[in-house]
Amino acid sequence: MDLGLAGKTVLVTAASRGIGRAIAEEFAAEGSAVAICARGRAALDEAVAALRSRAAQSFGIPADVTRLDDVERVVAEVIERFGRIDVLVNNAGEAWSNRTLDTSEDEWQACLDINLHSAVRFTRSVVPHMRRSGGGRIMFVNAVGAHSPIPGLVDYEAAKAALLCFSKSMATELAGDNILVNSVCPALIRTPLWDRLADSMIAAGGGSSRDEVFGRLAQLLPLKRYGDPADVAGLVAFLASERAGFVTGVAYNIDGGFTKSIT
Numbered sequence: 421m422d423l424g425l426a427g428k429t430v431l432v433t434a435a436s437r438g439i440g441r442a443i444a445e446e447f448a449a450e451g452s453a454v455a456i457c458a459r460g461r462a463a464l465d466e467a468v469a470a471l472r473s474r475a476a477q478s479f480g481i482p483a484d485v486t487r488l489d490d491v492e493r494v495v496a497e498v499i500e501r502f503g504r505i506d507v508l509v510n511n512a513g514e515a516w517s518n519r520t521l522d523t524s525e526d527e528w529q530a531c532l533d534i535n536l537h538s539a540v541r542f543t544r545s546v547v548p549h550m551r552r553s554g555g556g557r558i559m560f561v562n563a564v565g566a567h568s569p570i571p572g573l574v575d576y577e578a579a580k581a582a583l584l585c586f587s588k589s590m591a592t593e594l595a596g597d598n599i600l601v602n603s604v605c606p607a608l609i610r611t612p613l614w615d616r617l618a619d620s621m622i623a624a625g626g627g628s629s630r631d632e633v634f635g636r637l638a639q640l641l642p643l644k645r646y647g648d649p650a651d652v653a654g655l656v657a658f659l660a661s662e663r664a665g666f667v668t669g670v671a672y673n674i675d676g677g678f679t680k681s682i683t
Contacts, residue, residue, distance in 0.1 A: 421663070423450055423657060423658065423660075423661035423662065423663055424661055424662035424663070425447060425450035425451060425452045425507075425657065425660065425661055426450060426451030426452065427451065427452070427453070428447075428452045428453070428506040428507055428660075429452065429453045429455070429498070429502040429503075429504050429505050429506050429507070430444070430447045430452045430453065430454050430455070430505075430506065430507040430508075430509065430660070431454075431455045431456075431457075431494070431495070431498050431505050431507070431508050431509065431542075431546070432444045432447070432454065432455070432456050432457075432509040432511055433456075433457055433485055433494075433509065433510055433511050433512045433538065433539075433542060434457070434458055434485060434511050434512035434513070435456035435457065435458060435467060435509075435511060436456065436458035436460060436463035436464045436466070436467045436480070437458075437463055437467070437611070437612050438609075438611035438612050438613060438649055439511060439561055439606065439609060439611055439649045439652050439653070440456070440458075440509075440511040440512075440561070441456075441467050441470075441649070442648075442649030442650050442652065442653040443509055443511060443561075443649075443652065443653045443656050443657070444456050444467065444471060444478075445470065445471060445474065445653065446650070446653035446654060446656070446657045447476075447507070447657060447660075448471045448474040448476035448478060449474055449476075450657060451476070452476065452506075452507070453476065453477035453478065453502055454471055454476055454477070454478040455478065455479055455480070455481065455494075455497075455498045455501070455502070456468065456471075456478070456479075456480050456481070457480065457481045457482070457483040457485065457494045458480065458482070458483070459482065459483070459484055459485075460482075461482050464480040464481075464482060465480065467480065468480040477502075479501060481493070481494050481497055481498075485512045485534065485538035485541075485542070486530075486533040486534050486537065486538055488541055491538065491541040491542055491545055492541075492545055494542075495542070495545040495546055495549070499549055504549060504553045505546050505549050505550065505556065506550075506553070506556050506557065507556060507557045507558075507559070507660045508542060508543065508546045508550075508556070508557070508558045508559070509559045509561065509656060509660075510538070510539035510542055510543065510558070510559065510560045510561065511561040512534055512535075512538045512539065513534060513535050513561065513563070513576075513580075513613075514531070514534045514535065514576075514613070515531075515535075515573055515576040515613060515617065516531075516573075516575075516576070516617075516620070517572050517573070517617050517620040517621060517624070518572050518620070518624060519531075519572060519573055519574045519575045519576065520572070520574060521574070523574065523575050527575065528575050531575040531576055531579055532575075532579050532582075535576060535579035535580060535583065536579045536580075536582050536583050536586070539560060539583055539586070540586060543558060543586075543590060546558070547594065547597075547599065550597065550599050551597050551599070554598060555597060555598030555599055555600075556598075556599050556600075557599070557600050557601075557602075557659070557660040558587075558590065558594070558599060558600070558601045558602075559601075559602055559603070559604070559656050559659060559660060560583060560584075560586075560587045560601075560602070560603040560604070561603075561604055561606070561652070561656070562580050562583055562584055562587070562603045562604065562605045562606075562671065563576070563577070563580045563605055563606060563607065564605045564606070564607040564673055564675045564678055564679055565577035565580055565581075565607075566580035566581045566583065566584040566605060566671075567581070567584065567605070567671075567679070567681070568678070568679055568681065583603075584603060584605075584671060587601055587602070587603045587669075587671070588669055588671075591668045591669030591670075592669065595668060600664070600665070600667065600668040601668055601669065602659045602664075602667060602668060602669070602670050602671070602672070603670070603671040603672070604652055604655055604656055604659070604671070604672050604673075604674055605671050605672065605673045605674065605675065605679075606647065606651075606652050606673075606674045606675060607641070607647075607673070607674070607675035607676065607678045607679075608637060608638065608640070608641060608646050608647060608675070608676065608678070609646065609647040609648065609649055609651070609652060609674070610634070610646040610647070610648060610649075611649060614634075614646075615630060618630045618633040618634060621633050634646055640678060641675065641676035641677055641678050642676060642677030642678075643676035643677055644676075645676065646676075647674060647675075647676055651674055652674050655672060655674060659672070
């Protein structure tokens with residue numbers, strides 16, 4: 421299936437590993453020019469090398485997405501290099517286990533900065549360029565916890581719920597500019613983030629190994645297994661494509677059947 425993404429310029433945030441990297445590689449495979457950003461230079465360089473091995477035009481920008489000046493610098497560098505941004509994928513996110521009502525003010529702020537404010541700032545920075553070029557696509561990598569909370573992730577899920585509302589509002593506000601806005605909501609995708617969360621559970625006495633933790637959590641899903649970042653990447657690419665030209669304001673679960681409600 422030709423998704424019509426060849427020659428498009430795509431910016432994926434926090435894309436040196438995990439879901440972000442899989443998304444970047446998916447667009448590269450479709451012939452898009454891909455820009456990525458991340459904090460760690462070594463992982464960023466390795467990801468860019470992998471993208472270029474697919475014959476994609478690509479480059480990486482070291483950046484802290486919680487800083488407004490870094491966000492604006494990333495967007496400016498992509499525009500300078502490629503002249504436009506057709507697709508923005510707001511992928512940056514982070515979670516910590518054992519978060520409760522007693523989570524500190526600083527911890528709440530850090531969680532909101534990376535999971536909500538970074539996406540708002542990238543969207544605000546990119547939209548003027550999309551308007552000038554006649555439209556675009558904005559994707560948000562969210563989480564099923566935005567609508568179906570899991571205990572112990574209170575700050576993360578509150579931030580993701582706000583992000584889901586923001587994406588819905590943007591779909592309405594930007595429709596007249598031919599900018600389509602959608603979200604994907606993964607659950608239990610095997611990524612470095614989940615490796616770290618599993619380690620935290622083990623440290624708290626919740627298991628003896630990652631395999632044990634993952635096996636137990638997988639039982640929450642009808643499919644009884646974790647998903648792969650490629651599962652998320654394929655849907656993101658489709659939603660950014662010409663094939664989804666009449667789809668906006670929607671949040672798609674990629675969760676192995678975890679969500680039971682009608683949404």
